[in-house]
Amino acid sequence: MNHLDVETSVHQHGGHNPSNSDGLPIPDQLIFPGSFKDYCYPNEPAGAQDGDPDPNDNPSTLWYHDHATDLTGPSVYHGLAALYPTTDDLEDGLIARGVLPSRDGDVLLDVPLVVQDRRFNADGSLFYDPFEHDGFLGDVFVVNGKAQPFFRVQRRKYRFRLLNGSNARMYMFRFSNGLPFLQVAADSWLLPFAAARGDRILLGMAERADVVVDFRNAPSEVFLENILVQDSGRGPGGDLNNPDVRIPGTPLVKFIVEGSPVANDATVQAGTLLRPNTPIRANEIVASRSFEFNRSQGAWQVNGRFYDPERADATPRRGTAERWTLKNGGGGWWHPIHIHLEAHQVQRFNGRPPPVYNSFKKDTTLLGPGDEAEVFIRFRDRPGPFVTHCHNLEHEDDRMMFRWDVVA
Numbered sequence: 264m265n266h267l268d269v270e271t272s273v274h275q276h277g278g279h280n281p282s283n284s285d286g287l288p289i290p291d292q293l294i295f296p297g298s299f300k301d302y303c304y305p306n307e308p309a310g311a312q313d314g315d316p317d318p319n320d321n322p323s324t325l326w327y328h329d330h331a332t333d334l335t336g337p338s339v340y341h342g343l344a345a346l347y348p349t350t351d352d353l354e355d356g357l358i359a360r361g362v363l364p365s366r367d368g369d370v371l372l373d374v375p376l377v378v379q380d381r382r383f384n385a386d387g388s389l390f391y392d393p394f395e396h397d398g399f400l401g402d403v404f405v406v407n408g409k410a411q412p413f414f415r416v417q418r419r420k421y422r423f424r425l426l427n428g429s430n431a432r433m434y435m436f437r438f439s440n441g442l443p444f445l446q447v448a449a450d451s452w453l454l455p456f457a458a459a460r461g462d463r464i465l466l467g468m469a470e471r472a473d474v475v476v477d478f479r480n481a482p483s484e485v486f487l488e489n490i491l492v493q494d495s496g497r498g499p500g501g502d503l504n505n506p507d508v509r510i511p512g513t514p515l516v517k518f519i520v521e522g523s524p525v526a527n528d529a530t531v532q533a534g535t536l537l538r539p540n541t542p543i544r545a546n547e548i549v550a551s552r553s554f555e556f557n558r559s560q561g562a563w564q565v566n567g568r569f570y571d572p573e574r575a576d577a578t579p580r581r582g583t584a585e586r587w588t589l590k591n592g593g594g595g596w597w598h599p600i601h602i603h604l605e606a607h608q609v610q611r612f613n614g615r616p617p618p619v620y621n622s623f624k625k626d627t628t629l630l631g632p633g634d635e636a637e638v639f640i641r642f643r644d645r646p647g648p649f650v651t652h653c654h655n656l657e658h659e660d661d662r663m664m665f666r667w668d669v670v671a
């Protein structure tokens with residue numbers, strides 16, 4: 264039910280939903296002020312409607328946000344975004360067997376950390392500049408909507424669901440004392456095995472990383488910080504392998520670590536098996552397409568064409584897999600590319616195999632200036648139009664997007 268004075272549309276990010284419930288920025292999916300729309304989120308394994316359900320594709324950390332034409336940037340910024348965690352028998356089993364932290368009595372051990380940047384007017388209201396087309400940056404960080412938050416933790420393992428919910432800012436997360444991250448999920452999906460990430464994790468807009476952090480030997484106060492320097496909506500400068508960083512960084516959350524180490528802690532460690540992966544194999548690929556994102560006449564194009572909601576720029580066939588090459592046309596811009604409906608499997612990044620934590624299922628892949636990702640996607644049981652777009656929300660509102668249709 265839309266009680267706003269502007270139109271809206273709801274996209275469940277990472278979800279495998281029917282086209283008419285995908286929140287697409289096409290005219291017949293907008294919910295106008297005073298009207299309503301029923302959405303259908305079946306929460307069933309991908310492939311179920313084709314009689315070939317694949318529970319290995321079940322998601323863990325979805326989120327949902329506004330996706331209305333022209334207004335996604337301001338509406339998400341003003342609050343239309345939230346997590347949508349899901350679970351299934353497999354994940355419940357990992358929790359029941361004490362592999363993944365979830366909760367211990369009243370103590371929550373599975374905690375969302377939605378990180379955003381905001382700018383405030385003198386009276387405390389949110390400031391947004393609709394003419395900041397490069398990408399809107401804030402100067403105050405908020406986590407789960409709160410500035411300068413703190414959180415009390417015990418000396419044990421916690422699962423944090425990190426979401427970069429910013430419009431245009433990328434983050435390089437690091438703990439002030441260098442506590443290591445153990446990544447257990449990338450974007451929507453649990454990894455096949457827990458992956459040691461060292462002391463830092465880069466997330467582009469809309470990307471998620473579920474991480475396990477062990478406070479057992481931590482000092483009594485630890486900050487989660489952002490160490491990435493970014494002064495322009497274009498991006499942080501530098502390249503993906505060597506972005507500008509600053510240590511110490513800007514604090515995002517203060518963790519107050521209390522008590523002595525807890526017995527019977529969650530058992531997950533590097534290499535622990537989580538969710539099996541069904542790979543998309545090269546011999547399944549029936550078509551190759553490439554999409555170059557570039558700038559022309561002060562606006563965004565894909566393969567030299569402006570977005571047209573009435574035109575499908577790709578028509579993959581239901582039940583087939585394709586190779587898509589996503590290329591950033593350069594010019595100093597960073598673009599996290601989000602593909603709706605299906606996970607994509609990154610095969611090569613700038614001609615090389617991607618790091619292991621990015622090589623299974625992703626719904627958003629961050630491209631720095633000139634970067635190129637080759638991905639495999641399998642199209643299953645949801646016919647109709649979907650979109651691929653940049654998740655810098657000001658770029659998205661400036662139509663950095665193309666429509667594609669799954670056809671019979």
Ligand SMILES: [Cu+2]
Nearest residue numbers: 598653655658
């Ligand atoms: Cu972009």
